[in-house]
Amino acid sequence: MPPPCPRTSYRRSTKCRRRIVKTPVSVIGTGRMGSALARAFIKNGHPTTVWNRTPHKAEPLAALGATVAESVDRAISASGIVVVNVSDYDASAALLHRAAGTLRGKLIVELTSGTPQGARGAAEWAKAQGADYLDGAILATPNLIGSAQGVILVSGPLAAFTAHKDTLLSLGNVRHVGEDPGTASTLDSAALSQMWGGLFGTLHAIALCEAEKVDLAALAQQWTETAPVIEGLISDLIARTKAKRFAGDEQTLSSISAHHGALQHLIEITQMRNLDRGLVDAYDTVFRRAVAAGHLEDDFAAMTRFMEKSA
Numbered sequence: 001m002p003p004p005c006p007r008t009s010y011r012r013s014t015k016c017r018r019r020i021v022k023t024p025v026s027v028i029g030t031g032r033m034g035s036a037l038a039r040a041f042i043k044n045g046h047p048t049t050v051w052n053r054t055p056h057k058a059e060p061l062a063a064l065g066a067t068v069a070e071s072v073d074r075a076i077s078a079s080g081i082v083v084v085n086v087s088d089y090d091a092s093a094a095l096l097h098r099a100a101g102t103l104r105g106k107l108i109v110e111l112t113s114g115t116p117q118g119a120r121g122a123a124e125w126a127k128a129q130g131a132d133y134l135d136g137a138i139l140a141t142p143n144l145i146g147s148a149q150g151v152i153l154v155s156g157p158l159a160a161f162t163a164h165k166d167t168l169l170s171l172g173n174v175r176h177v178g179e180d181p182g183t184a185s186t187l188d189s190a191a192l193s194q195m196w197g198g199l200f201g202t203l204h205a206i207a208l209c210e211a212e213k214v215d216l217a218a219l220a221q222q223w224t225e226t227a228p229v230i231e232g233l234i235s236d237l238i239a240r241t242k243a244k245r246f247a248g249d250e251q252t253l254s255s256i257s258a259h260h261g262a263l264q265h266l267i268e269i270t271q272m273r274n275l276d277r278g279l280v281d282a283y284d285t286v287f288r289r290a291v292a293a294g295h296l297e298d299d300f301a302a303m304t305r306f307m308e309k310s311a
């Protein structure tokens, strides 16, 4: 039995002169991210058609081998897979609705950022046009697209993902996270919440250090040392919440009481140094709900029960 032919777009072996045609792909929107997506498809040998509202932004992709379509309709008609990456869902919907007649039988991969509700609405609309729809969230910057760090979550029908997985993997570490089209953007928003929790906490920490004339090099070193501790607390919080283990027990790392007591020091120094209290007051509001409901000695994970305004 001959060895398998190499996975290039043209098989070089004399026994394998047959040309391999990779799945054609169209990319609507060639801003910073859309261009990176198109480059990854081109690099992997996919015939790639691109369209952008401002045509000159697509020209560098033409130099790499992409076909620049004159209209969204033509871009969609060129391929079975249509990746959309524009600023927001409103812009995407306006483009796709105008080209609705071309969508039957296509797979739309919406990689524009948005909300779970927006994703579900777009999925319903696509279904009514006779198109498959996957909604994605890109958890990476353009320079990481096409690499293992190019994490992209997609949700929607698993069958549509499985059928086109090889093509989508050109974009990087693309994972299917659920049948509900809103799952990817829910996880995207969750990642943003975790990221900004850390970044805004660090803004507050920098302000405290500067007000107290503490060298930021010390803060940097302390962060390196405490990051694994915080990571452990976050992993424990998620695991305990999933298991609904809210009561304080022998595995509890810290109770609500311990956290709430420490927060009072942070509030005091924030007040004394005339720093913005918005962040620490927001933490205190959630603590007070849990304390008022009698959960002072529970595991910190019990705080997850008090994130709703009405709790």
Ligand SMILES: NC(=O)c1ccc[n+]([C@@H]2O[C@H](COP(=O)([O-])OP(=O)(O)OC[C@H]3O[C@@H](n4cnc5c(N)ncnc54)[C@H](OP(=O)(O)O)[C@@H]3O)[C@@H](O)[C@H]2O)c1
Pocket: 029, 030, 031, 032, 033, 034, 052, 053, 054, 057, 085, 086, 087, 088, 091, 095, 111, 112, 113, 114, 138, 139, 140, 141, 142
């Ligand atoms: N950049 C990142 O690191 C990153 C990471 C994760 C997710 N994302 C998401 O990727 C999407 C694109 O981000 P980006 O960084 O590539 O932004 P960008 O460089 O500003 O590109 C925006 C793109 O949207 C197009 N666009 C905007 N409004 C439009 C409209 N009304 N009709 C048609 N096209 C329109 C722009 O076309 P023109 O060129 O004509 O203006 C351009 O192609 C966003 O949803 C963003 O949240 C980006």
